[in-house]
Amino acid sequence: MPFVTIEMLPGRTDEQKKALVEKVTEAVSETTGASKEKVYVFIEELRKDHYAVGGKLLSEE
Amino acid sequence: MPFVTIEMLPGRTDEQKKALVEKVTEAVSETTGASKEKVYVFIEELRKDHYAVGGKLLSEE
Amino acid sequence: MPFVTIEMLPGRTDEQKKALVEKVTEAVSETTGASKEKVYVFIEELRKDHYAVGGKLLSEE
Amino acid sequence: MPFVTIEMLPGRTDEQKKALVEKVTEAVSETTGASKEKVYVFIEELRKDHYAVGGKLLSEE
Amino acid sequence: MPFVTIEMLPGRTDEQKKALVEKVTEAVSETTGASKEKVYVFIEELRKDHYAVGGKLLSEE
Amino acid sequence: MPFVTIEMLPGRTDEQKKALVEKVTEAVSETTGASKEKVYVFIEELRKDHYAVGGKLLSEE
Numbered sequence: 001m002p003f004v005t006i007e008m009l010p011g012r013t014d015e016q017k018k019a020l021v022e023k024v025t026e027a028v029s030e031t032t033g034a035s036k037e038k039v040y041v042f043i044e045e046l047r048k049d050h051y052a053v054g055g056k057l058l059s060e061e
Numbered sequence: 062m063p064f065v066t067i068e069m070l071p072g073r074t075d076e077q078k079k080a081l082v083e084k085v086t087e088a089v090s091e092t093t094g095a096s097k098e099k100v101y102v103f104i105e106e107l108r109k110d111h112y113a114v115g116g117k118l119l120s121e122e
Numbered sequence: 123m124p125f126v127t128i129e130m131l132p133g134r135t136d137e138q139k140k141a142l143v144e145k146v147t148e149a150v151s152e153t154t155g156a157s158k159e160k161v162y163v164f165i166e167e168l169r170k171d172h173y174a175v176g177g178k179l180l181s182e183e
Numbered sequence: 184m185p186f187v188t189i190e191m192l193p194g195r196t197d198e199q200k201k202a203l204v205e206k207v208t209e210a211v212s213e214t215t216g217a218s219k220e221k222v223y224v225f226i227e228e229l230r231k232d233h234y235a236v237g238g239k240l241l242s243e244e
Numbered sequence: 245m246p247f248v249t250i251e252m253l254p255g256r257t258d259e260q261k262k263a264l265v266e267k268v269t270e271a272v273s274e275t276t277g278a279s280k281e282k283v284y285v286f287i288e289e290l291r292k293d294h295y296a297v298g299g300k301l302l303s304e305e
Numbered sequence: 306m307p308f309v310t311i312e313m314l315p316g317r318t319d320e321q322k323k324a325l326v327e328k329v330t331e332a333v334s335e336t337t338g339a340s341k342e343k344v345y346v347f348i349e350e351l352r353k354d355h356y357a358v359g360g361k362l363l364s365e366e
């Protein structure tokens with residue numbers, strides 16, 4: 001703990017995801033005082049045909 | 062905001078999903094006063110072999 | 123099933139919430155073919171001091 | 184209701200998942216008093232390249 | 245890991261919640277092979293005026 | 306989008322939470338390429354009597 005869930009569209013490279021979890025873990029650790037080993041990060045990718053803003057799926061655009 | 066997540070079994074067509082996010086967005090906008098552009102909708106499909114009622118996976122039936 | 127979760131800021135009246143779950147249930151039922159009795163809706167209210175856009179909590183504004 | 188979500192890494196067999204939802208449903212029913220038919224269980228599998236502890240993805244190890 | 249989230253209505257005693265997390269942890273550990281120390285359980289209580297089935301909030305009944 | 310949810314125990318000050326959402330937003334923006342204005346962060350506090358590790362609620366310790 002803390003547990004961090006990041007929902008985003010697909011398209012990021014493995015390198016970007018590696019940097020993402022590293023930098024987010026540092027940010028959480030520095031500001032909350034939790035040790036880095038206690039920070040869990042989960043990435044969830046949203047499908048464009050399953051995600052809508054303003055009533056329109058992103059895959060429709 | 063508001064953020065709406067809809068979890069359901071797979072099997073709906075693209076047309077049904079398109080109508081689903083459109084109609085749900087309208088319902089949320091009309092009753093909460095949020096503008097449609099501010100309503101986010103996410104669809105998540107549940108796998109039959111990962112979803113159980115009464116202790117039994119749906120894939121077992 | 124389907125299960126619908128609606129996250130939004132507090133401030134809506136009981137009447138608005140009543141209308142919200144009723145209209146969303148109808149929208150989901152009509153477009154997915156699920157009977158209304160099978161539609162579950164959960165409202166979750168977000169705290170202004172726990173919700174940020176662009177790196178700024180809403181309570182800071 | 185109750186609704187139970189179990190997030191874990193992939194790798195369990197269908198038999199293990201079957202036993203998992205059965206035993207968890209019994210545990211919830213016995214301790215909360217809810218009838219087994221009212222207990223819903225969802226399994227979600229986490230990807231090793233989307234899950235990090237201490238700032239490191241499990242797929243990096 | 246595994247992470248278990250249990251959503252239910254309020255009304256259970258502290259003793260029931262204590263038994264709930266203990267029995268669920270045992271059930272998950274036995275069936276998945278994860279050691280008990282690695283099992284995390286979260287309880288979330290649903291408000292009756294924020295939870296609807298069939299388009300009707302439980303608080304309306 | 307992206308949407309970031311941070312679950313942690315209560316006890317952080319308003320200043321810590323302000324720094325937390327600011328630093329996490331920067332980390333997400335820098336590594337994913339999303340503009341800061343598109344990053345949403347939600348904090349959720351876990352109750353000690355609703356959170357268990359190894360079958361034991363934190364409030365029991």
